Amino acid sequence: MSEQSDFPLPEITPLTEPYWKALSEGRLTFQRCGSCGAAWLPARAECARCLGDELGWETASGRGRLVSWVVYHHAFHKAFAQRLPYNVAIVELEEGPRLITNIVNPQAGLAVDRPVQLVIEQEHGVALARFRVV
Amino acid sequence: MRGNIVIAGIGQTAFGKLPGRSTISMNVEACRKALADAAIDKSVVDAVFVKYPSSRFEGKYGQKVAEALGLQPRIGGVWDQAGASNISMISFAAMAIEAGQCEVALACFADNPNTGSRKVFERSLGDEAAYGWFGVTAGYAMIARRHMAEYGTKHEDLAAVAIACRRHGAANPNAQLRSPLTLERYMSSRFIVEPLRRDDCCLLSDGGAAVLVMSARRARELGVAHPVPILGFGQGQTSWEVPQRPTLTSTCAAISAQTAFRMAGVGLKDIDVAQIYDCFTITVLMTLEDYGFCKKGEVGHFVREGRIEIGGELPINTSGGLLSETGMGGMQLVLEGVRQMRGSATLQVPGARKCVVSNQGGIMHTHSTLILANE
């Protein structure tokens, strides 16, 4: 099996479709509650703070900080066997939401709370929100 | 309620690779042995609490176990808090007995990821599979990295946990992994998901275990030889997935322990031995901190120089824990707590009078605490 044929593409649902569409257009977006102002990723149908359901999408600045990261030395999915070792990181956007991502320039030196900047990359026809440390 | 409820019997299967054994069959064996341990007949059992096998979820599993046990329990079903389930089931059994809903409860768990499917432990952790976010190990590694960065926690501190558990497991004839570990071998073992190495990760194991829960009064009526009183229990749920969790370096283990110690009316200084859920070494470090055995960030000092090994100030996981005895989700720790309170453990802590047991599940999503006594 090639990496191409079984790459784990995101499952796009009515709830997440606005997120992936915006990302394909070059914008990283997150949800904000119209009632209490809480902001988060990934998409939810209701606000977990006030339980309101009047939610909107906002575009992120692309600036954030590195919360934590790991380096895979074992591939739990064969699509990633060829890229070992690879990193997966948690980034907190300056607007508050946190997301799973990759750091594209780990050779620059990774450290928690280091500032990062959005880099949108295409992979297997999907736009992914990655970051570089700055 | 303190001390009114006892663990009257314990039972377990062999641990390791048990090809061809169904989880139902292993549950029955563990329950049969728990009944035999208490020397009572199954006819007095009127409640069956079951943790579903992590490796395979199926509906009405609790009824399937009860059917195989030939029982029609007044209370019976499956409880799901992942690895925290076993202590929680014992807690709910105790509360149900106190509330007059049942009298004698079996709580049991069996799983077979070693010879069956381990896919559940390697699956994608959400919609983020495209980023390579797979496997339970990675979630714990994410937490470990942050803990190391915030508090200066070292690989040597993680190693101290693995070394203690492996030393204790080596003394346990029933343990799945009986080779002791040195710091040198730990430091040279390969990373799975950095910063966690192979020796930071628990075993994958087939096996089952069960406990029999009843009131102290009922245990006296039935002539149970070695009842172990439950002094307290508590639970706490962090709930957030790892990426969304506002803080990675503490969990609701703290609330779970506060509840259990308040109920028990004892303090940390009264604890002679601890069985701390060790799915990964970082879990033990954070549980010791969140329970209050040491200040946040000082756990490295706490675990060094053999303090958590037999003969140390707070021996943990005296039968080897998930890292050495068996990777099954938590009931084996309760069994070892019971043996310590009976004075019958292989690595017995001399004169041990109080034992705390922790269970936790998911990626530190759930937590449950049990305090046992020998009084």
Ligand SMILES: [Zn+2]
């Ligand atoms: Zn809200």
